[in-house]
Amino acid sequence: TTSANGSFGAEGPETETDSSGTGGMRKSLERKGSAPNDAVHLQRRVGLFSGVALIVGTMIGSGIFVSPSGLLVRTGSVGVSFIIWLACGLLSLLGALAYAELGTMNTSSGAEWAYFMDAFGPAPAFLFSWVSTLVLKPSQMAIICLSFAQYAVEAFVTECDPPTSVVKMVALLAIVMILFVNCYSVNLGMAVQNIFTAAKLVAVLIVICGGAWKLFQGNTQHLSNAFSGDTPTLGAVATAFYTGLWAYDGWNNLNYVTEEIKNPSKNLPRSIMIGIPLVTLCYALINISYLAAMSPTEMIDSEAVAVTFGNRILGALAWLMPLSVTVSTFGSANGTLFAAGRLCFAASREGHLMDILSYVHVRRLTPAPGLIFHSLIAAAMVLYGTIGSLIDFFSFTAWIFYGGAMLALIVMRFTKPNYPRPYKVPIIIPVVVLVISIYLVVAPIIDTPRIEYLYALLFILGGLIFYVPFVKLGMTPRFMNKVTLFFQLLLEVVPTSSMFE
Numbered sequence: 001t002t003s004a005n006g007s008f009g010a011e012g013p014e015t016e017t018d019s020s021g022t023g024g025m026r027k028s029l030e031r032k033g034s035a036p037n038d039a040v041h042l043q044r045r046v047g048l049f050s051g052v053a054l055i056v057g058t059m060i061g062s063g064i065f066v067s068p069s070g071l072l073v074r075t076g077s078v079g080v081s082f083i084i085w086l087a088c089g090l091l092s093l094l095g096a097l098a099y100a101e102l103g104t105m106n107t108s109s110g111a112e113w114a115y116f117m118d119a120f121g122p123a124p125a126f127l128f129s130w131v132s133t134l135v136l137k138p139s140q141m142a143i144i145c146l147s148f149a150q151y152a153v154e155a156f157v158t159e160c161d162p163p164t165s166v167v168k169m170v171a172l173l174a175i176v177m178i179l180f181v182n183c184y185s186v187n188l189g190m191a192v193q194n195i196f197t198a199a200k201l202v203a204v205l206i207v208i209c210g211g212a213w214k215l216f217q218g219n220t221q222h223l224s225n226a227f228s229g230d231t232p233t234l235g236a237v238a239t240a241f242y243t244g245l246w247a248y249d250g251w252n253n254l255n256y257v258t259e260e261i262k263n264p265s266k267n268l269p270r271s272i273m274i275g276i277p278l279v280t281l282c283y284a285l286i287n288i289s290y291l292a293a294m295s296p297t298e299m300i301d302s303e304a305v306a307v308t309f310g311n312r313i314l315g316a317l318a319w320l321m322p323l324s325v326t327v328s329t330f331g332s333a334n335g336t337l338f339a340a341g342r343l344c345f346a347a348s349r350e351g352h353l354m355d356i357l358s359y360v361h362v363r364r365l366t367p368a369p370g371l372i373f374h375s376l377i378a379a380a381m382v383l384y385g386t387i388g389s390l391i392d393f394f395s396f397t398a399w400i401f402y403g404g405a406m407l408a409l410i411v412m413r414f415t416k417p418n419y420p421r422p423y424k425v426p427i428i429i430p431v432v433v434l435v436i437s438i439y440l441v442v443a444p445i446i447d448t449p450r451i452e453y454l455y456a457l458l459f460i461l462g463g464l465i466f467y468v469p470f471v472k473l474g475m476t477p478r479f480m481n482k483v484t485l486f487f488q489l490l491l492e493v494v495p496t497s498s499m500f501e
């Protein structure tokens with residue numbers, strides 16, 4: 001098998017004779033073996049510039065075009081919401097710096113999975129891969145596709161809310177298109193990613209320039225008296241953080257490709273220190289731009305802030321705004337599915353999910369089963385969820401694990417004091433992020449208990465029901481062989497060994 005792509009398939013299907021599909025949970029926890037000729041993977045292609053692009057390109061997606069109104073509702077004043085925007089940027093930066101230590105210390109793929117494995121052992125690592133493949137990655141995908149659809153439909157209906165059913169259909173269509181792109185070829189997926197990232201930066205620039213122009217004309221009235229309004233409760237602040245942190249999510253993305261970074265001990269921390277402040281600056285300026293064009297009340301009422309902004313400022317070019325946002329969200333969704341496929345692939349290869357999910361297409365060399373699996377869950381979330389509820393649910397669950405990674409760092413300072421740490425953060429950083437993540441998870445539960453939070457917790461722990469028999473004891477139900485075989489024939493996929501070394 002020849003490989004023309006960046007991530008999958010330098011090795012042929014013949015490398016493993018497991019193709020009858022043991023269906024079982026192979027416990028191949030060796031992470032460094034094999035593939036001496038797998039030069040594609042060992043190549044370190046990501047330099048400082050691409051590192052920054054990877055972070056910025058993932059972080060800027062739908063959030064900044066959708067969340068500002070939600071944040072205003074939850075905080076009740078322009079000033080508090082602006083502070084929260086900045087605080088989210090700072091928190092992401094601190095979290096990412098701690099991840100830089102983890103990523104340079106343990107340079108294998110799998111990000112959190114690998115760190116949990118080192119610090120806490122296989123059960124918590126399993127719970128992470130369980131939740132991220134079944135919930136976190138698909139809900140990211142669903143949220144971004146819903147935002148995509150919201151903007152795509154908004155462009156055609158003026159002065160009334162777009163019908164929900166149409167938005168959902170368009171979101172499903174987006175999922176199918178992105179699924180197709182990524183099943184078709186890895187190169188195509190990467191090309192889509194690069195083109196769309198560039199377009200997204202143009203969108204950001206348009207908003208900032210438009211706002212600057214308005215301010216220059218003297219439209220500063222909405223920026224004065226920023227703190228008039230009720231003081232929000234602690235729980236409301238935490239959920240406001242959820243909304244803001246969604247826009248910043250993706251700050252840990254470079255940790256998934258540590259093995260491909262040139263000189264990671266320098267470039268990983270540097271990309272973080274350039275990328276995240278850059279995004280924070282963009283977001284702060286965009287927020288000011290919005291307020292230069294509309295009042296806080298208008299912002300809250302607007303279903304799609306960026307479109308309202310375009311209508312006010314761009315005149316005949318107003319159509320540019322929904323177009324650039326759809327382009328930006330489409331790119332983000334593409335990148336999310338790309339990463340999700342990888343994660344699903346890695347987790348199932350480690351024996352943490354069904355074998356079939358780690359198989360790749362015979363000719364296209366794409367991890368089709370994993371991608372299809374994710375898309376199906378994302379589609380269900382699109383049908384049954386709304387952007388707001390999904391974001392809360394996502395952030396709540398995600399921050400449990402981000403906090404867990406901070407704890408892993410702290411624990412390993414004591415249990416593995418002699419591990420090489422080319423980049424070391426002051427211990428206070430993970431401690432602060434850990435405390436904040438505990439607050440972010442606990443405060444909304446205490447303030448406004450919602451059944452969804454309980455579901456999320458039960459779901460995480462429910463993973464243990466699968467972990468004990470299938471992973472720990474290595475049992476395999478008989479019918480799994482048949483299931484695996486069926487899907488192998490249907491999707492034309494075959495097992496392959498360690499592609500992510």
Ligand code: ARG
Binds near residue numbers: 061064250
């Ligand atoms: N921050 C992005 C947005 O505002 C979402 C990123 C999703 N996260 C990820 N790791 N792909 O839409």
